[in-house]
Amino acid sequence: MTDTDTLLNARNLSKTFTLHTQGGVRLPVFDGLDLSLQRGQCLVLVGPSGAGKSSLLRCLYGNYLVQHGEVMVRHDGRMIDLTQATTRDLLDVRLRTLGFVSQFLRVIPRVSTLDVVAEPLLAQGCGEDDARDKASTMLARLNIPDRLWSIAPATFSGGEQQRVNIARCFVADYPILLLDEPTASLDVDNRKIVLDLITEARRRGTGIIGIFHDPQDRAAVATDTLELAAMDQAA
């Protein structure tokens, strides 16, 4: 393993929520947390509900702020600390390096399913025809029937919305993927497809950090695990 195999390196991360509207209550989530991610690694976060797995993923994406520590991410051949980066650099890291699958799709009225999935590619500078081709292929692979592609996904079932969400992330070929329960609302067949997509990406060298509640799913994709314990919430 060489230095350039390290895709993400987080050191001494601490996260505490301070709820000013509720008397300034402080909720510590994690403290002094280290993790690193190599090319081709799938690191699965484990721990009880409330241990801060989703919060950690969000901190790695710059969606939540940490109180201490650094999140170094390999972007354009150099390591950049997301906790210190300008918003402009953060947006660029998200555009080209970090993909994130949230638990729920944020639907925008009147934007078709095909456009939702093609959007990250267009943002990366991909041509319109090429982007739509790739988006179609990914939607087909995830069993979204083509009669639905021209419709905004607002009326889709939870499982369909989640597959659109996954398609939107996997279409763009990010070097690092952060996956927050991508298989949670899927049936057996579609679950298998998503697990295959994850394994294929990993074999191409993508680094993945994910949360999977199903032990079988976890076993199918994990190369490593990181255990998070719930912190005492008295502070």
Add this chain to the structure above:
Amino acid sequence: MTDRISHNADTPLLRVDSLSKSYGPVVGCRDVAFDLWPGEVLGIVGESGSGKTTLLKCVSAQLEPDGGAVQYDTRDDGPRDVYGLSEARRRLLMRTDWGIVHQNPRDGLRFGISAGANVGERLIAVGERHYGDLRAEVTDWLERVEMDIGRMDDLPSTFSGGMQQRVQIARNLITRPRLVFMDEPTSGLDVSVQARLLDLIRMLVGTLRIACIIVTHDLGVVRLLTHRTIVMQKGEVVEHGLTDQVLDDPQHPYTQLLVSSILPV
């Protein structure tokens, strides 16, 4: 929203530095600083009286600040202090490279001339004289904002509020500005009309890669349209960050209050 920012530019389009404006003893805005990059959409939020409109007016050359600087990367001469430009050059900038979409269509449209004339006016101002070309360009822009072309010779006063805002947007975008200022562009409209207009703004700003500063009290609007958000309270910036971070993990007590005040549907 997904980010369509051009990264070839190394100079911010707009650089605002320690900007302040008071109305006698009353603070409008105090010591505000931010950069805006080409193609970037910035939201300014805060309750009524927090200074967001004052800030927008100072930044967009509509209201001279008491202190601080607003620097704009002009097409011809590079970065220039907006308030240091001659009156003529500032006016030219404001009607070509900038657009201003007002909250009240009466401030942004001329009600005595037709919708089509409103949309074509900025093109005439920069020298377009050929009637056929002008009419074709105006038609194209009215179509882009989803207006019925059959209404182009009607007066704006015969239109609904949503239609007036769409005419205002077409009127501003026809000269291909690089920077557009919007002050509460959708407030006062029905929810369904508002959604359609927001979607239109999102689509146009995204495909044309226009940088935009949007003042709003509606956190749904910043979530949908903006990359970055500034939160103002009593004339000062209390929080500034990526929009999803400000909304999902607000740090300042006032931002937390704003975010927790959103009623679930």
